[in-house]
Amino acid sequence: RVLVTGSLGQLGSGLVKELRSMYGNENVVASDIRKAPEEFMASGPFVYADVMNYGMLERIVVDWRIDWVVHYSALLSAVAEKNMALALSVNIAGFQNMLELAKVHRLRIYSPSTIGAFGPSTPKDNTPDLTIMRPNTIYGITKLHNELMGEYYREKFGVDFRSARYPGILSADTPPGGGTTDYAVDIFHHAVRHGHYDCFLSKDTRLPMMYLSDCIRGTVEHLTYPTPLPQCVYNLAAVSFTPAELAKEIQKHLPHFTISYPDPAHPDFRQAIADSWPASLDDSMARRDFGWKEEYGLEKMVKLMLDKIQAQVEAEKKNIG
Ligand code: VAH
Numbered sequence: 335r336v337l338v339t340g341s342l343g344q345l346g347s348g349l350v351k352e353l354r355s356m357y358g359n360e361n362v363v364a365s366d367i368r369k370a371p372e373e374f375m376a377s378g379p380f381v382y383a384d385v386m387n388y389g390m391l392e393r394i395v396v397d398w399r400i401d402w403v404v405h406y407s408a409l410l411s412a413v414a415e416k417n418m419a420l421a422l423s424v425n426i427a428g429f430q431n432m433l434e435l436a437k438v439h440r441l442r443i444y445s446p447s448t449i450g451a452f453g454p455s456t457p458k459d460n461t462p463d464l465t466i467m468r469p470n471t472i473y474g475i476t477k478l479h480n481e482l483m484g485e486y487y488r489e490k491f492g493v494d495f496r497s498a499r500y501p502g503i504l505s506a507d508t509p510p511g512g513g514t515t516d517y518a519v520d521i522f523h524h525a526v527r528h529g530h531y532d533c534f535l536s537k538d539t540r541l542p543m544m545y546l547s548d549c550i551r552g553t554v555e556h557l558t559y560p561t562p563l564p565q566c567v568y569n570l571a572a573v574s575f576t577p578a579e580l581a582k583e584i585q586k587h588l589p590h591f592t593i594s595y596p597d598p599a600h601p602d603f604r605q606a607i608a609d610s611w612p613a614s615l616d617d618s619m620a621r622r623d624f625g626w627k628e629e630y631g632l633e634k635m636v637k638l639m640l641d642k643i644q645a646q647v648e649a650e651k652k653n654i655g
Contacts, residue, residue, distance in 0.1 A: 335361045335398055339383055339432070340406030342366040344508045345446075347374065348550050349404060354378055356554070363398050366407075383407075385428030388435070395439050404557065405432045405445035411473040411607050413512035418472050425476035433480075433487055433495070442494040444557045447481050447567055449501050449542050450474040450514075454610045461612035463569050463619050471607050485566045496556055496563070498570040501542035501615065503549050504635055506642035514604040514611075518543055518580060522639045525584050525591045526647055534602040537578040537595045540613040544572035545630035545638070552626050559624045571615035572628035573635070583636045 336353055340346050341364035353362040359378035364370065370380045379398070384390055385407045394400065407428055408414075414421035429445060436443040452461060453468040469475050484495035502515025510516035517535050524531035544552075552570050556563075575583075581593040596602050620626035630638070 335363055335400050336402045336404065337363045337365060337383075337394060337398065337400045338404045338406060339365050339385055339428075340408065341380070342368060342370060342374075343406055344505055344511045345503060345546070345549060345553075346406045347508055348505070348546055349406070349553060350374075350378070352550050352554055353404075363394070363400065365394065385431060386423055388431045391431055391435055392438075395435055395441065400439070400441060402442040402557065403432055403436060403444070404553070405429060405443060408476070409473065410511050410513035411448075411450050411471055412514055412516070412604050414473040414476070415471055415603065415607065421472045421476060425473070426479055429476075429480045430483065433483060433493065436493045436495070437487055437491045442496070442557070443484070444496045444553065445480060445484065446553070447477045447497045447499045448473070449499055449611050449615065450607070451478040451481060451499055452610075452612050456612060458613045460614055460616045461569070462616045463565065463567065470610055473607075474610070481567050488566055494562065495566050496559075497567040498552065498556055498620065499567065499615070500549060501544045501571055501574075503544055503546055504639060505546035506639050506646070508546070514607045515541055515543065517577060521577070521580060521584065521593070522643050525588055526640065526643045529588070529590055530592045530594070531581075532594045533577045533581075534596060534604055535577055535608055536598065536601070536605060537581075537593075538576050539605070539608050540574050540576045541608060541611060542571050542574045542613070542615045543635075544570070544628065545635045548572050548628045548630050551629075552620070555626065556620070556624055563623050565619060565623065568620040568623070568626075569615040569617040570620055570626060571617040572630060573632050574614040575632055579632070580636070583632055584640070587637065587640050 365383035487493040
């Protein structure tokens with residue numbers, strides 16, 4: 335069986351659905367620390383899992399006969415910067431608990447890293463898997479720590495640890511979880527519902543991004559790869575764009591959409607986080623080792639996001655009507 339922690343976050347529910355379609359509902363145990371919506375509960379096992387409670391996690395691993403773990407529980411960049419103590423507990427101690435359980439119970443463990451694991455001294459363009467990594471955000475520091483601990487456990491204890499550095503993820507059906515790339519999701523809801531978006535990043539902030547279904551497919555391809563891979567951690571990329579480029583693409587569909595940017599003299603706190611991250615990634619190793627290839631470029635992603643959110647708005651109107 336597979337255990338997914340952080341199942342109710344931006345990425346977890348989509349991953350649980352995909353794994354359940356592959357292995358059957360009963361073989362994918364979803365978990366989080368808050369109540370799941372009814373349809374989620376009806377689709378398969380869901381348990382409360384506080385990743386800071388080793389005994390509770392071990393109980394789940396034993397009772398449910400878990401073989402693989404996808405560990406998604408984490409505080410993302412913006413939230414972590416504002417809640418350092420909780421971020422260190424969840425992101426480091428929580429991950430360490432799961433990594434130790436993977437060693438004790440011989441579990442395969444997949445836990446994503448992030449472009450946030452790079453820092454301001456990392457080469458910004460076409461950033462390779464192996465390079466300078468001096469992140470200066472709590473989120474990036476915790477994720478780099480986890481990368482190194484996962485590699486150590488594979489080297490020293492033979493734990494099958496797998497990880498990929500996710501870019502910003504665009505999703506229409508699940509809200510983002512308090513990150514710096516969230517603007518790329520919020521913009522669509524504002525464009526469809528209000529025709530305007532006050533962007534919290536400057537217009538030329540170029541960041542690596544990916545559509546949700548590409549992320550889930552890339553994760554599953556990596557998680558299920560049948561033989562040990564040369565690396566534990568891989569960059570995973572699809573497309574890089576700036577808020578201005580994204581707005582221009584949206585305006586092809588919504589010509590009256592307008593956007594504003596912060597006063598450069600008073601930047602949003604997330605600007606410094608975004609400025610410390612790469613503008614684009616080299617993910618050639620993932621393409622070489624497990625055949626990674628994105629399916630969604632900017633045009634396709636924008637059309638799909640707008641179509642999905644416009645359908646949501648129509649459905650909401652019907653429910654109200
Ligand atoms: C964040 N969406 O902004 C997350 C992600 C690469 C960014 O880790 O923190």
